[in-house]
Amino acid sequence: MAKKIRSARPAPNELDPMIHERLRLGILSALVVQDELSFTELRDLLRTTDGNLSVQARKLEEVGYILCDKRFERRKPKSTYTISAEGRAALEEYLEKLSGLLPDLGRVRSRTSGAIRTHIHPLPIA
Numbered sequence: 077m078a079k080k081i082r083s084a085r086p087a088p089n090e091l092d093p094m095i096h097e098r099l100r101l102g103i104l105s106a107l108v109v110q111d112e113l114s115f116t117e118l119r120d121l122l123r124t125t126d127g128n129l130s131v132q133a134r135k136l137e138e139v140g141y142i143l144c145d146k147r148f149e150r151r152k153p154k155s156t157y158t159i160s161a162e163g164r165a166a167l168e169e170y171l172e173k174l175s176g177l178l179p180d181l182g183r184v185r186s187r188t189s190g191a192i193r194t195h196i197h198p199l200p201i202a
Contacts, residue, residue: 086173094139095170099124099132104167107142107159115155133157141166 095101102122106113113121119129136142141163145156159167 086176088177090173091177092166092170094135094141095166097132099128100136103129103133103136103157104141104159104163107157108164108167112145112156112158115157118157136163 095104099122103118106118106121115126115129115133118133119126122129133142133144137144140160143158143160145158147154147156
């Protein structure tokens with residue numbers, strides 16, 4: 077029986093599915109560079125609908141990746157979001173794993189036809 081060789085490269089299924097969705101990744105990416113953003117600022121920045129942002133932000137809030145402060149300003153509700161320490165750590169881990177899956181950008185940009193194929197290692201068998 078052949079021995080399985082473990083690669084240092086992560087497998088795609090190791091990426092956090094809570095972060096891997098496009099809008100949730102956008103929310104965390106925006107909040108990691110801003111101290112806080114309002115619901116309206118996030119909606120406009122990510123070019124999404126109120127309903128879609130609300131659903132995706134709630135999912136991130138439920139797992140503790142973001143914090144939401146809800147209050148009223150001039151009788152209007154205002155939700156402000158910040159990234160939690162857990163969310164920051166999860167995003168950092170996600171980005172580390174994602175970068176481990178990607179080929180070197182210099183090789184991707186190389187004009188040498190087929191050269192990248194010789195440098196990509198197969199993914200580990202699960």
